[in-house]
Amino acid sequence: MPAVTLCEIRERLRAHPYAVDALIAAGAFCCILLGAATEPHGPDGRPQFAERDVTATTALLAALSCAALALRRRAPFPVLLGTGLISVVALVVGSPGPAAGSDRQASLVVAPVIALYTVSNTTGRRTSWWVGGLTVGSLTGTAMLFGARPWYAQENLGILAWTALAAAVGEAVRNRRAFVAAIRERAERAERTREEEARRRVAEERMRIARELHDVVAHHIALVNVQAGVASHVMDQRPDQAKQALAHVREASRHALAELQTTVGLLRQSGESAAPTEPAPGLEVLDDLVAGFRHAGLSVSVAAPALDAQAGNLSSAVDLTAYRVVQEALTNVQKHAGRGTHAEVHIRRDGPVLDIRVVDDGAGGGPDSGGGFEPHDDGDTDDGSAVAAGDGDHGGHGLVGMRERAAALHGRCETGPLPGGGFQVHVRLPLSTSSARKETTA
Template identity: 60%
Template sequence: MPAQGNALTRCRDWLRAHPLACDAVLAAAVLGAMVLGSFVEPHGDGTGPTFSARTPRPLSVVLMVVGAAALVARRRAPVRVLVCTGAAAVSDFAAGDPHAPVAMSTVVALYTVASRTDRPTTWRVGLATMAVLTAAAMSFGSAPWYTQQNLGVFAWTGMAAAAGDAVRSRRAFVDAIRERAERAERTREEEARRRVAEERLRIARDLHDVVAHHIALVNVQAGVAAHVMDRRPDQAKEALAHVREASRRALDELRATVGLLRQSGDPAAPTEPAPGLAVLDDLLEGFRHAGLPVRVARTDQDTHLPAAVDLAAYRIVQEALTNVRKHAGPGATAEVSVLRVGRTVEVTVLDDGGTAAPAAPAEGPAPARGEPDRPGVRAPAAR
């Protein structure tokens, strides 16, 4: 069954790509039907139609060929093809040969006109064709005007016009639905692009405001601190405090702004927690396995620190022990102390320098918050 469906699909696609060949095949089929119909006796022996031995006249054969050949151009000139086939059918009726159904080609041409034009044209052309063919059949036929053959001409032309109009309406409906769907898709894409552009512009504006304002403030305060560092250290400390506060606000606002760039499917937080003093023992154990003896003294158990302070203290210990491991002499030992003093946490890392002379305490980079007042690093804890 799937193979048959694929074959039908390929055949249909080929016919759509070659409309002239499709019309030629249809014309040949109509010609064959007309030729076979010309040998059929409608009344037969009283029980139904029979296939008689009577052959159509040569003029009727010519008219059938002309009517079928005209159907090849039915897509390019439907009205002209209808006029040509209608004239051939009227001529066949006038010839008085009831065995030549040339009107069959006119029915196909009328269907084409109805399916490729508008409804008013279908009504006008359909009624005219029905009237002309029915009148010709009634006027030139040897049988009475009310015979089935005459009523059949009227019915077939009417059904051809109705079928063509229905096909045209359905085709227009499908095209309208397709066009509406494509327009809706384009509208959604354009709306999405517009919203993305607006969001990018807003985020860029926010980033500019955050970076420009706070960095300018940091620059000014740093310049003031450098200028008065030697003569007025108190004012320099105050300027550095302003620098620290401005940078903290800039980082917070920058973090909030960049957080807007998170995709809808991204997790709200990392799947793994950031390292902190809670896993300090694991860090020290790793250095011990690497050959650096480390002693630890802690009084910060059961202490809750802000995430940024906790991470900063962890990184300070990590960097200091890394420097001891890389630059101290062989056989060096280190000592790490983490002390809670009021609202601050004091982190100190010392090493004995190995076989060399005792070295000064190794200090990590200054934390984001808090000020050192002794060797080591302090970071304020949560209230």
């Protein structure tokens, strides 16, 4: 509770700075008069209060100096100059010698001491040093020349100590205030950096989940669409083939639901049930992926030397990306090239890089295909607003997703039509960090 009370008092004083200056001026006036009326050297060696008379000159000079202190925030340099001159004049015109009581004028230095503290507290280091040195030298020198005797009397040394202390304290307070301001600025900047980093990570996670959902939904829905069309076409003439197509529809939808459940499980919060622990698909299940497309009527051949050995040595990120690239490329062939198209999948290890190439001959009977991919792959808008830079074709979410997956691993993805017809997807994925740097700079 006392700490809170002090904080409240401090805030109120900060809200009324000129009232605080008036109180400081009144307190300084009282201190000057008390010092002028005090005998510093009593019979027992202790100061004797109210043992000396305060002259009208001393009271007038004290009033002028303290009145100037009320303006110390508005004009610190003029106030220091005025109070310093008043103190110098008081020391010079006072009668020298301890018998005459000239040392009582030394109390007038209280006003320039406060003014010097204000100047040191509100200006730069260089200004504070030279102004402080000039003030300390002038007041101390004047006191030693015209003040109490001998020149090294404690009153004169007291002026030296108080003026030097005022300059040092003002400098220290200003440095501390600048240090606190710098700490606060760094804390605010660090907070902004953390917020920006959190937003960036959230955006990256959203993009990753969006790619996963797109790949799962686009692949399986494309197969379901093809098989449903086959079933509808042969329902009356060949019911057995229609039943087989519907069975493929059921199998593709079951796989779609399972993968969607795995992906959506990543969004669960810590207080909910545990997310699925089934590993993400990879090249080890590439045969199942290709079999699904073959059941949908797409001719696919796979050339993957020592695929099992390669898949076992791949990291989970590279394995999943390679699988998704093949899945997305074959899905686009199925959607846009149509039935009767032949696609070739080539997967090989080229030194420190995994090379993936999916090529179709563009010989299908797709209604919108001109051989190979149509200008818009799955997930794009009708106006072709998303443009795949560098390939010359209008890319939708599928091609963009493949590029993002490759870029996330510091790889490269090149897509485009072939000169003799058809379309090609070529992706190179570095297998290690060092090869990733080489692949990026290549």
